[in-house]
Amino acid sequence: MRNFFLLIKNYFNIFVSGFNKKKNKRGSIISGGALLLIIGLIFILLFSTTAYTTISEIKKDPETDIEVALYALSSIGLVFLLLIIIMKGTNSKKANDYELLYSLPIKKSTIILSRVFKELIFDFISLILVMMPGYVIYAFISNADFSYPVILTGILVVFCLALFSSAVSLILKEVIIKLTSKFKYAEIIQTIINVLIMVIFVIFYYWFMNSIQTNGSSTVEFMLRFYPVELMVSFLTLSNFLNILIFILICVVPFIFSIFLSTYLADRQIKKRKIKKEELKYKKTKTINSLIKKEFGKYFRNTNYVINTTMGGFLLIIFGFIIAFLGFDQIKSLINNAMGSAANVFVDNLETIIMLFLILLSSTIVTTSCSISLEGKELWIIKSLPIKIKDVFLSKLILNFIVGIIPIVIAVFLISLKVGFVYFVPLLFICILGLIYAAVNGLNLNLKYPKLDYQDEVEVIKQSMSVLLSLVTSLIPGIMCLIIYFSLLIKLPLLLSLLIIFVIYLIIDSIEIIILIKKGPKYLNNINN
Amino acid sequence: MLEIKNYSKKYDNGVLAVDNLNLTVEDGDLFAFIGHNGAGKSTTIKSIVGILPFESGDILIDGISIKKDPLSVKKNIAYIPDNPNLYESLTGIAYLNFISDVFNVTEEKRKEIIELYATKFDLKDSLNDFISNYSHGMKQKLAIISALVHEPKLLILDEPFVGLDPIASHNVKEIMKELCAKGCSIFFSTHVLEVAEKLCNKIAIIKNGKLIISGNMEEVTKNSSLEDVFLELSDNA
Numbered sequence: 001m002r003n004f005f006l007l008i009k010n011y012f013n014i015f016v017s018g019f020n021k022k023k024n025k026r027g028s029i030i031s032g033g034a035l036l037l038i039i040g041l042i043f044i045l046l047f048s049t050t051a052y053t054t055i056s057e058i059k060k061d062p063e064t065d066i067e068v069a070l071y072a073l074s075s076i077g078l079v080f081l082l083l084i085i086i087m088k089g090t091n092s093k094k095a096n097d098y099e100l101l102y103s104l105p106i107k108k109s110t111i112i113l114s115r116v117f118k119e120l121i122f123d124f125i126s127l128i129l130v131m132m133p134g135y136v137i138y139a140f141i142s143n144a145d146f147s148y149p150v151i152l153t154g155i156l157v158v159f160c161l162a163l164f165s166s167a168v169s170l171i172l173k174e175v176i177i178k179l180t181s182k183f184k185y186a187e188i189i190q191t192i193i194n195v196l197i198m199v200i201f202v203i204f205y206y207w208f209m210n211s212i213q214t215n216g217s218s219t220v221e222f223m224l225r226f227y228p229v230e231l232m233v234s235f236l237t238l239s240n241f242l243n244i245l246i247f248i249l250i251c252v253v254p255f256i257f258s259i260f261l262s263t264y265l266a267d268r269q270i271k272k273r274k275i276k277k278e279e280l281k282y283k284k285t286k287t288i289n290s291l292i293k294k295e296f297g298k299y300f301r302n303t304n305y306v307i308n309t310t311m312g313g314f315l316l317i318i319f320g321f322i323i324a325f326l327g328f329d330q331i332k333s334l335i336n337n338a339m340g341s342a343a344n345v346f347v348d349n350l351e352t353i354i355m356l357f358l359i360l361l362s363s364t365i366v367t368t369s370c371s372i373s374l375e376g377k378e379l380w381i382i383k384s385l386p387i388k389i390k391d392v393f394l395s396k397l398i399l400n401f402i403v404g405i406i407p408i409v410i411a412v413f414l415i416s417l418k419v420g421f422v423y424f425v426p427l428l429f430i431c432i433l434g435l436i437y438a439a440v441n442g443l444n445l446n447l448k449y450p451k452l453d454y455q456d457e458v459e460v461i462k463q464s465m466s467v468l469l470s471l472v473t474s475l476i477p478g479i480m481c482l483i484i485y486f487s488l489l490i491k492l493p494l495l496l497s498l499l500i501i502f503v504i505y506l507i508i509d510s511i512e513i514i515i516l517i518k519k520g521p522k523y524l525n526n527i528n529n
Numbered sequence: 530m531l532e533i534k535n536y537s538k539k540y541d542n543g544v545l546a547v548d549n550l551n552l553t554v555e556d557g558d559l560f561a562f563i564g565h566n567g568a569g570k571s572t573t574i575k576s577i578v579g580i581l582p583f584e585s586g587d588i589l590i591d592g593i594s595i596k597k598d599p600l601s602v603k604k605n606i607a608y609i610p611d612n613p614n615l616y617e618s619l620t621g622i623a624y625l626n627f628i629s630d631v632f633n634v635t636e637e638k639r640k641e642i643i644e645l646y647a648t649k650f651d652l653k654d655s656l657n658d659f660i661s662n663y664s665h666g667m668k669q670k671l672a673i674i675s676a677l678v679h680e681p682k683l684l685i686l687d688e689p690f691v692g693l694d695p696i697a698s699h700n701v702k703e704i705m706k707e708l709c710a711k712g713c714s715i716f717f718s719t720h721v722l723e724v725a726e727k728l729c730n731k732i733a734i735i736k737n738g739k740l741i742i743s744g745n746m747e748e749v750t751k752n753s754s755l756e757d758v759f760l761e762l763s764d765n766a
Contacts, residue, residue, distance in 0.1 A: 282629075
């Protein structure tokens with residue numbers, strides 16, 4: 001048992017040290033703890049408010065049973081559960097410390113159980129932050145016959161769901177790995193599958209929320225028909241023994257299976273892998289092409305990198321589809337309903353706002369803001385080889401361009417269907433300039449603020465200074481153009497306004513490129529790892 | 530081939546890592562660079578190959594300054610670090626092709642050299658596998674092959690024998706001798722004094738960033754072993 005807690009403590013130390021390596025352990029725990037506390041409080045506040053509003057609305061309607069609130073709260077929990085499963089299940093990173101742990105005088109079962117327990121604790125805490133505020137508020141304000149015990153049964157339901165999510169995410173991860181392992185570029189295929197699953201989840205999420213919001217009077221019916229929610233509510237209210245049993249079995253059986261799966265995977269990992277014999281290919285290409293190929297390899301073998309940097313592209317496409325299929329009239333009425341007379345300025349200039357928003361979104365596709373950091377300990381290669389620094393920069397910019405150009409073309413095309421194809425070319429060019437700005441700005445920031453010392457690439461992709469700064473600064477030109485348009489250009493013909501915006505972007509891009517050319521090589525040379 | 534003139538390197542925190550180092554490596558020299566941990570060996574090596582910028586002095590390779598024309602210098606050298614972190618997202622052969630492309634090596638030449646050394650290091654069957662699946666020794670072997678693919682004039686190695694199995698280690702020594710016989714110069718750091726003594730014709734010992742001694746192996750060791758000389762100089766300096 002001592003070893004079990006030692007391992008758990010070790011996982012905790014690794015987790016908190018990820019927040020701030022430069023500080024000592026105490027500093028890391030304080031900063032990590034403070035950050036987790038803030039996130040926790042935000043979750044509690046957010047879901048408490050949602051729960052309070054939902055329960056209050058249901059209480060106002062005398063014809064609706066107050067228990068329906070439990071269905072609504074459980075539905076939200078279920079969507080979040082699905083999100084945890086997808087997030088963890090699509091992370092193809094494998095634990096690489098089994099060899100080390102197996103060499104220590106610790107029982108194999110202790111090692112496996114500690115790892116399973118670690119995953120379980122993570123899911124349990126995440127779910128409790130989302131679901132329990134609702135159940136607690138229900139217990140205090142619902143005035144239902146069976147209200148206070150919901151706090152206790154709620155904890156049990158959340159625990160069962162944590163068992164389920166930790167098991168299913170492991171199974172999902174292994175299924176993806178197994179399905180793709182036969183392919184040579186397995187990791188690239190894994191990344192594509194993971195991204196697809198994320199996209200399907202986002203679509204499902206919007207469908208689910210839309211169904212709840214738009215079904216009106218049939219909302220209750222919709223949720224009551226949803227079998228998993230019914231099972232959860234049965235457990236919460238201890239109303240149907242068979243449903244409770246089914247719910248427990250659904251959660252516990254996969255969990256037990258996942259323990260056996262973990263044992264099998266740990267054993268498999270330390271066995272030597274087979275190497276396939278294939279003919280070697282010696283193909284000569286230009287240095288720049290080799291660099292681009294290297295960048296693509298690095299990009300597509302990292303699911304987090306792909307997901308994090310393609311979100312802007314997905315948003316662009318979704319935005320394009322919404323505009324193309326919803327139409328201006330429907331959008332105008334939606335804005336009018338939401339904002340009343342204050343919406344006049346937006347409604348009158350809707351076409352322009354949509355175009356400016358599209359330009360703004362095109363600057364959110366940034367792969368370069370962590371591309372230098374991701375060189376990490378491999379940075380010595382490009383620094384010691386006779387490669388022109390401009391080629392290194394160019395390869396990183398080209399990757400960014402290729403990742404961004406496809407969604408931009410699709411979105412500009414879709415929006416041109418509504419605003420007219422006369423705007424297609426100017427809009428496309430401005431969006432491309434926006435994309436170039438984002439790429440060069442991201443690279444400049446990463447050269448200025450590289451983070452080469454990390455354990456997990458996620459630290460660089462999601463939490464590094466350059467990525468966060470790039471997220472903020474990438475929006476500046478777009479916002480600037482919005483302000484300039486409404487304060488100066490609003491009375492000019494739209495094409496002329498777009499031309500002025502094009503020139504503004506051209507100037508900003510030129511400044512960024514000059515900074516990259518002048519300062520970039522110096523920054524790169526000064527990066528030491 | 531390699532001239533280090535009054536080279537000094539100070540770290541950002543103000544600590545002087547290397548102080549006024551002067552060294553010369555001639556064509557065909559097999560030069561060992563010895564020193565305790567933190568003596569400044571890797572710092573010097575990283576400056577020679579253009580990874581680490583430095584404030585004072587100069588480093589010339591084939592008469593060209595690494596400070597003034599790093600690209601021309603890098604075309605003639607090859608570097609193998611002590612810990613070969615290679616592009617894990619590439620296969621072994623893709624990495625070798627990448628390096629060959631950088632040095633503009635023809636398809637025929639790269640095939641010849643890669644097959645020769647990959648067979649020698651028993652790595653040929655693994656070249657289609659991703660580097661992320663390689664062991665430390667396999668990465669080290671791959672780094673060595675990549676360093677030889679463009680037939681450099683100067684080979685710079687930082688602790689080249691760490692992580693290699695005995696056969697690979699023996700092969701590396703043989704390759705080093707062969708290259709030097711052909712006129713290539715090799716400058717390498719090592720903690721394995723026996724290897725340095727048997728293999729090299731020249732040696733330099735560095736302590737706390739300062740050169741204690743350098744010259745021909747026979748002149749430095751005289752009638753003692755290199756280990757005795759090293760221990761004596763380390764204690765006295």
